[in-house]
Amino acid sequence: MGEYQLDSVLSAVADPTRRAILDRLRVSDARVTELAREFPISLNSTSKHIKVLERAQLVHRHVRGRDHVLSLRAEALGDAVAWMTQYREFWEQRLAALEAFVLAGDPEAGDPEAGDGRADDAAPPSSPDDAPKGAAR
Amino acid sequence: MTATVTVSRRIAASAERLFDAWLDPESLAVWMRRDGSAPSSVVADRRVGGAFAITMNDSGGSFVHAGAYTVIDRPHTLEFTWRSIATHQVDSLVRVTFTPDGDATVVEVRHERLPDAEAVRRHTEGWTEIIDRFARTLAGNGDS
Numbered sequence: 001m002g003e004y005q006l007d008s009v010l011s012a013v014a015d016p017t018r019r020a021i022l023d024r025l026r027v028s029d030a031r032v033t034e035l036a037r038e039f040p041i042s043l044n045s046t047s048k049h050i051k052v053l054e055r056a057q058l059v060h061r062h063v064r065g066r067d068h069v070l071s072l073r074a075e076a077l078g079d080a081v082a083w084m085t086q087y088r089e090f091w092e093q094r095l096a097a098l099e100a101f102v103l104a105g106d107p108e109a110g111d112p113e114a115g116d117g118r119a120d121d122a123a124p125p126s127s128p129d130d131a132p133k134g135a136a137r
Numbered sequence: 138m139t140a141t142v143t144v145s146r147r148i149a150a151s152a153e154r155l156f157d158a159w160l161d162p163e164s165l166a167v168w169m170r171r172d173g174s175a176p177s178s179v180v181a182d183r184r185v186g187g188a189f190a191i192t193m194n195d196s197g198g199s200f201v202h203a204g205a206y207t208v209i210d211r212p213h214t215l216e217f218t219w220r221s222i223a224t225h226q227v228d229s230l231v232r233v234t235f236t237p238d239g240d241a242t243v244v245e246v247r248h249e250r251l252p253d254a255e256a257v258r259r260h261t262e263g264w265t266e267i268i269d270r271f272a273r274t275l276a277g278n279g280d281s
Contacts, residue, residue, distance in 0.1 A: 101164065101167055103149065
């Protein structure tokens with residue numbers, strides 16, 4: 001079995017055409033040529049989108065004779081993404097805390113107790129405490 | 138089936154400083170916790186093969202994250218196994234790399250061999266409660 005890669009899943013579903021293809025496959029399996037007919041894009045472009053979805057393990061391709069039939073593999077996708085997102089948020093928050101810790105404790109970034117302003121100044125242009133905006137909700 | 142999650146952050150500090158903050162138990166206790174919660178309790182046998190345990194405390198209870206160091210290569214790479222209630226007490230693997238980038242360092246966490254929800258559900262009743270509980274331990278983090 002393969003392995004879900006959160007980034008590939010998220011980038012696969014970030015594209016509206018690919019989301020539309022997934023929606024279409026939710027209704028029924030389809031041949032690649034059918035999808036190309038149903039969507040206002042070329043066969044070549046359809047194939048590229050499908051390859052992205054296959055890499056993300058969202059779509060499975062069966063070869064039946066000369067036909068390549070696609071089916072959705074997303075039964076567990078919602079759970080898998082939710083699950084991995086929890087981990088990602090966990091580590092994003094830990095890294096934000098690590099940043100706050102080292103900047104507060106850095107002799108060049110000011111006093112650990114009183115150095116908020118300077119520590120913030122020294123931080124890169126990202127929020128030190130709350131990188132995954134709203135993501136923890 | 139397992140899952141991999143990768144997260145990175147560019148932090149304005151040296152690789153050595155960040156590496157040490159990760160390996161030193163006293164430092165770890167300060168930052169390896171939920172924002173606004175009490176410091177964690179950390180015990181660590183800082184050598185390859187040595188074990189560590191991080192007990193994170195919050196209003197929902199105490200959550201132990203434990204593992205053993207598999208790579209300690211200062212200041213480039215720190216790798217350790219990781220198990221907790223969230224991994225269903227199954228060992229996963231965390232690889233942290235520290236890559237200098239100008240006057241900062243990119244810290245990347247690659248968390249591998251995570252059992253995904255489907256795999257866990259095959260083994261566990263009450264899985265939803267566990268993940269909800271884990272979600273609650275993460276929720277409310279962002280406001281401090």
